[in-house]
Amino acid sequence: MQTDPxxxxxxxAPEGIEECHQVGKLLNTYRFDVVFLSPMIRALQxxxxxxxxxxxxxxxxxIVHPHLREKVHVSGDLLSN
Numbered sequence: 763m764q765t766d767p768x769x770x771x772x773x774x775a776p777e778g779i780e781e782c783h784q785v786g787k788l789l790n791t792y793r794f795d796v797v798f799l800s801p802m803i804r805a806l807q808x809x810x811x812x813x814x815x816x817x818x819x820x821x822x823x824x825i826v827h828p829h830l831r832e833k834v835h836v837s838g839d840l841l842s843n
Contacts, residue, residue, distance in 0.1 A: 770832075771802050771803050771804075772803065772804060773803050773804060773807060774804045774807045774808065774811075778804065778807075778808070779807075779811060782807070782808055782811035782812050783811060785812050786811060786812045786813065786814070786815055786816070787815075789812065789813070789816060790815055790816055790817060791816075791817055792816070792818075793818045793821075794813070794816070794818065794822050795821075795822065795823065796822070796823045796824075796825060797809055797813065797822055797823070797824050797825070798825050798827060798830060799824065799825070799826055799827075799830060800826070800827070800828075800830040800831040800832065801826050801827075801828055801830075801831055802831050802832060805830075805831075806826070809824060
């Protein structure tokens with residue numbers, strides 16, 4: 763398998779997981795027909811955590827498209843603390 767050095771594929775941080783749970787509670791009764799997302803790990807995790815408790819979850823279509831992934835173009839694209 764070839765990897766692209768311009769891609770950084772990280773999991774959600776604990777804070778991100780908690781935020782997903784909070785957003786999921788807010789959106790629990792909203793109907794979404796289609797959710798478009800990146801194939802990046804954190805995008806997949808976000809979609810699952812936000813929508814898995816949604817009352818319409820089984821009716822949703824999740825479309826993962828490679829053109830939606832993030833790319834690092836220059837070192838300034840990376841956040842530093």
